[in-house]
Amino acid sequence: MIKSNKYKMLNTGESGFTIIEVLIAMAIFSIGILAVGMMQINSTGGNTNAQSVTYSSEWALGQAEWLLTQGAANVSAYDAIVTTNPPQALDGIDNNYNGQIDEAGETGPISISWTVNEVDLGPNIGTDIYNYKIVTVTVTKTLGGQTRTISLQNRIPKIV
Numbered sequence: 001m002i003k004s005n006k007y008k009m010l011n012t013g014e015s016g017f018t019i020i021e022v023l024i025a026m027a028i029f030s031i032g033i034l035a036v037g038m039m040q041i042n043s044t045g046g047n048t049n050a051q052s053v054t055y056s057s058e059w060a061l062g063q064a065e066w067l068l069t070q071g072a073a074n075v076s077a078y079d080a081i082v083t084t085n086p087p088q089a090l091d092g093i094d095n096n097y098n099g100q101i102d103e104a105g106e107t108g109p110i111s112i113s114w115t116v117n118e119v120d121l122g123p124n125i126g127t128d129i130y131n132y133k134i135v136t137v138t139v140t141k142t143l144g145g146q147t148r149t150i151s152l153q154n155r156i157p158k159i160v
């Protein structure tokens with residue numbers, strides 16, 4: 001006697017999944033996917049912050065090094081190192097992240113400034129360099145109500 005496969009499959013006793021089991025599995029899977037999504041969002045935010053800190057640090061370092069070269073150039077260049085809050089269109093940095101530095105009318109969330117404190121210990125101190133300037137370069141980013149500041153301090157000796 002030949003039985004059809006159709007009847008054999010129906011008589012195996014396997015019941016499969018109920019709709020409730022499938023819904024519970026989907027709910028658990030959704031929670032897992034949500035967690036992965038949140039991790040992705042946090043990771044993207046962290047990368048953006050790291051990039052911002054890197055840019056700010058690079059600009060602060062670049063300005064600090066430029067001031068250092070000015071200090072070694074000549075006496076008038078050394079004397080010209082003073083506390084400055086330059087306009088954004090003349091500050092040598094890309095304030096608005098558009099790939100152009102100091103384009104006409106540039107304004108953006110990044111600004112740079114530096115304070116200078118001159119130290120003159122007098123020649124009787126017994127060292128070769130008794131006159132120097134303490135320069136603190138500060139890069140400030142203000143975006144979305146948040147302000148982030150990075151400062152670099154450097155000493156510029158009077159060797160000219």
Ligand SMILES: [Ca+2]
Pocket residue numbers: 093094095096097098099100101102103106
């Ligand atoms: Ca720009």
Ligand SMILES: [Ca+2]
Pocket residue numbers: 087088089090091092093094095101102103106
């Ligand atoms: Ca600029």
